[in-house]
Amino acid sequence: MRIPESFPAVAVTAASALLLTGCFSAGTASDGTAGDGGRLRVVMMQPPRSGLSPLSDDAFKLSRWSTAETLVDLDADGDPRPVLAERWERTGERTWSFTVRKGVKFHDGTEFTAKAAARSLTAAAEAAPKPRILDGVELTAKADGDTLTVTTGEGDPLLPHRLSSPQLSVLAARAYEGRSVNPVGTGTGAFVLKKVNGTSSATLDRNEDYWGGRAKAPGIDVRFVPDGTARAAALRSGEADIVESVPVSQASLLDEEQITEVPMPRTNTLYLNTGRGAFADPALRAAAREAIDAEALVEGVYEGRADVAEGLLGPALPWAERRRGRTDAAEAGDPDGRRITIGTFTDRAELPEVAAALQQQLEKAGFTVELEIREYATIESDALAGKFDAFVLSRATVLDSGDPAAYLYSDFASEGTFNLSQLSDPVVDEALHEANTAAPGEDRRTAVLEAETAVLNSDAAIPMLHERVIQGDAPDVVGSAKDPRERLLVTADTHLG
Numbered sequence: 001m002r003i004p005e006s007f008p009a010v011a012v013t014a015a016s017a018l019l020l021t022g023c024f025s026a027g028t029a030s031d032g033t034a035g036d037g038g039r040l041r042v043v044m045m046q047p048p049r050s051g052l053s054p055l056s057d058d059a060f061k062l063s064r065w066s067t068a069e070t071l072v073d074l075d076a077d078g079d080p081r082p083v084l085a086e087r088w089e090r091t092g093e094r095t096w097s098f099t100v101r102k103g104v105k106f107h108d109g110t111e112f113t114a115k116a117a118a119r120s121l122t123a124a125a126e127a128a129p130k131p132r133i134l135d136g137v138e139l140t141a142k143a144d145g146d147t148l149t150v151t152t153g154e155g156d157p158l159l160p161h162r163l164s165s166p167q168l169s170v171l172a173a174r175a176y177e178g179r180s181v182n183p184v185g186t187g188t189g190a191f192v193l194k195k196v197n198g199t200s201s202a203t204l205d206r207n208e209d210y211w212g213g214r215a216k217a218p219g220i221d222v223r224f225v226p227d228g229t230a231r232a233a234a235l236r237s238g239e240a241d242i243v244e245s246v247p248v249s250q251a252s253l254l255d256e257e258q259i260t261e262v263p264m265p266r267t268n269t270l271y272l273n274t275g276r277g278a279f280a281d282p283a284l285r286a287a288a289r290e291a292i293d294a295e296a297l298v299e300g301v302y303e304g305r306a307d308v309a310e311g312l313l314g315p316a317l318p319w320a321e322r323r324r325g326r327t328d329a330a331e332a333g334d335p336d337g338r339r340i341t342i343g344t345f346t347d348r349a350e351l352p353e354v355a356a357a358l359q360q361q362l363e364k365a366g367f368t369v370e371l372e373i374r375e376y377a378t379i380e381s382d383a384l385a386g387k388f389d390a391f392v393l394s395r396a397t398v399l400d401s402g403d404p405a406a407y408l409y410s411d412f413a414s415e416g417t418f419n420l421s422q423l424s425d426p427v428v429d430e431a432l433h434e435a436n437t438a439a440p441g442e443d444r445r446t447a448v449l450e451a452e453t454a455v456l457n458s459d460a461a462i463p464m465l466h467e468r469v470i471q472g473d474a475p476d477v478v479g480s481a482k483d484p485r486e487r488l489l490v491t492a493d494t495h496l497g
Contacts, residue, residue, distance in 0.1 A: 038496045039219045040477075042489070043231050045245040047199035047224035053181045055124055055131045059166035064481075064489035065204055065220055067107075068169035068187040071098060071117060071148075072160050074485070077319055078402040079441065080160040084112065084170055084188065085148070093155045098148040104211045106172035107185045107192045114143035120170040121150065121163075123181065131167035133400040157440055158401050165400040166487060190215040190492035199224055216479070216495035235472040241496065242480050242489065243472035248305050248350070251470050258475065261305055261468040262482045265316040265398035268297075268306070268354060270342075270390055270462040271411075275422030277389045278340050278367070283333030285459035288390070290332050291365035292358065294464045301353045307466040312452050313397055313404055314466030316484035323449045328457040335366035340389035342369060345376040348394050354464070355392050386422045393420065394467060398485065405435040405448050412455045421460035428454045 042065075050056035054068055062068035071085040085098040104112035121141035124131050138153030152159060162168070175186035184193050190212060191204040202222040206215045223240075225231050232250035234240035235258060251259055272279040272288060279285050294308045313320035342358060344351045352373050359369040372379075372388065383391045397407050410416045413432050414424040431447075431454035438447040455461060471489075473480050478497040481488035 038217055039221055040217050040490060040494065040496065041239070041241045042220055042222045043234050043240045043243045044222055044224050045226060045228075045231065047226065048196070051180055052183050052193075052196055052202070054169040054171065054183055055127050055167060055181055057132075057167075059131075059169060060486060062169060062183055062187065062193070063166035063487045064483075065193070065202075065222070066190040066215075066488070066491050067193045067204055068166065068171065068183055069189050070164055070166065070169050071100070072164045073487075074161065074164045074402045077445075078161070078317070078398070080164060084117065085163075088160055090157075091149075094153070095149060095151045096159050098150065100146055100148055101211070102146065104188055105209060107187055107207060108172050108174060110172050112170065112188055114146055114148040116173065117141070117148050117170050118143040119173065119176070121168060123176050124168055131165070133162055133165035133167050137162070158403055161401040161403055161440065164402060167400065191220055191490070210492065212492055215492040217490070220490055232472065235474065238474070240472075241474045241477050242494075244489065246470040246472045248303050248470065251305060252303070254472060258472055260471045260473065260482050262471060263307060263315040263484055264467045264469050264486075265314065265404075265484055266394055266396050266467045267309055267312055267314055267463050268351075268392070268394050268465045268467060269309075269312070270358065270392055270464060271420040272460055272462065273386050273389050273391075273420075273422055274458070274460050275386050275424075278335070278338040279389055281333065282330040282459060284335060284338065286330040287332040287335050287365060288362060288367070289459055289462050291362050291367075292462055292464060293361055296361070297354055297357055298465050300357060301350050302465065302467075305468055305470065307468070309463035309465050311456060312408070312461065312463045313448075316466070317398065317404065319445050320449070320452075324453050326456050327453060330459060335362075337366060337368050339368040339370070341372055342390045342392060343372045343374075343379055343383055343388035344392035345374060345379050347376045351392055351394060358392065383420055384418070386420075391420050402485065403440075403444075405432070405438075405444065405451070408432055408448065408451050408455065409436055412458075412460060423455075423458060423460040425454075425458050425460070428458055428460075431455075 048058045050058050052058045054062055069083055072080040073083045075081050084101050086101050088096055088098040091097045100114045100117055106112055118141040125139040140151045142149050172186040175182050190207055190210045192207050193204050195203040204220040206218050228247035229250060231243050232246050235243045236254060272285050274280055298306045298308055307315055311323050342355055344355045346352060355371050359371055362369050397404050409432050410418045412423050412428055414429050431451040435447040435451040438444040476496045478495050479493040481491050
């Protein structure tokens with residue numbers, strides 16, 4: 001949401017700063033003693049929703065603070081790499097064997113073992129509800145010495161990728177003693193979570209015995225500030241060192257050296273209803289594709305802080321630039337005043353603006369366009385039922401496993417659970433099947449790009465732009481992570497210079 005031009009920026013700054021006054025006491029450790037002045041003051045966007053349980057989306061906060069760790073992590077290409085597991089191999093159709101790292105201790109002083117890893121994975125597999133990464137997955141974990149054996153109900157070639165999800169972090173035994181999982185003092189990471197103050201703040205101190213090497217910062221003081229203007233004001237006033245998710249409307253009020261735009265695996269897409277109405281006609285879908293000026297959307301709505309989409313997968317996936325591109329473009333027909341209804345929602349502030357701009361572009365091309373805009377909770381069921389001719393959605397293209405094949409299948413397979421386009425195309429289905437069954441690595445990436453091409457050729461969805469998240473850093477912050485997957489923020493190397 002933009003600030004009205006008639007509303008003085010200084011007033012916004014002053015009002016927002018009041019929300020953070022007294023939030024941080026720089027250089028104060030969690031026990032109240034004076035620190036060395038190098039503690040990192042971090043402002044996060046969303047407060048905890050589940051008491052920082054690692055079995056919920058709160059797990060990503062624990063990961064971003066480097067307090068809870070997983071058996072494996074993902075590299076820039078989305079391939080697994082060692083963390084608490086040193087190596088692994090597939091030992092059967094449904095089984096994988098992981099050798100765990102030695103010499104690692106939990107923050108409470110107990111030893112990390114294969115048995116501890118099995119305990120955490122079992123707790124996740126038996127949770128109700130399960131962590132999202134295990135939705136539809138049967139999993140058992142057993143330990144034998146330094147070896148962890150994980151067995152799934154069906155063959156799962158992506159199991160190591162799946163275990164990289166922060167929702168499958170490994171915690172000490174005492175984390176699981178109560179009714180909910182308690183991450184305070186039970187992780188293995190570079191920082192020890194010492195205290196959580198409800199939905200307002202959290203305190204972390206350096207783990208002096210971290211297996212990966214002593215962190216450069218003595219600790220982290222976190223505040224949760226949902227208001228974007230207030231977050232930006234905290235950075236501008238010097239009350240914060242690192243700020244998560246600076247709104248586009250506030251970025252221009254900060255020094256360029258203070259902000260970094262990180263490409264996100266998220267695409268702003270216009271889904272076209274191929275099952276009924278105007279866009280059941282491939283020629284009219286092609287007409288809509290040709291009418292859309294994505295560059296105007298990027299400049300007008302996102303103030304240049306997004307990337308024009310060349311496909312469904314964007315720059316957050318470096319290998320996506322090798323796409324083959326469209327090979328079978330339909331010829332555009334004449335809209336001749338055909339009436340269409342575009343739906344979207346208010347929960348993401350930019351989407352109504354995008355819809356309004358699309359209305360103008362499509363009407364210029366000859367369509368008659370109506371908009372229907374509601375909160376997401378009240379419009380999702382109608383969108384899934386195909387009640388709109390088109391729907392504007394900001395969609396994450398890489399889900400928790402780091403694999404875009406799951407997103408493509410969900411959104412464009414005949415049996416996909418999120419098939420807003422009502423697409424039923426045997427060519428697309430075959431390409432998606434090949435992508436989902438391909439071996440991890442280069443073969444799978446190639447199959448994913450071929451599936452993307454098949455979807456683009458159908459014109460069931462028109463990718464418009466790839467979003468960026470704007471991260472704010474004070475001038476003296478060194479080494480904060482700029483992670484497209486939003487799994488890292490403060491690492492052992494992050495400090496004040």
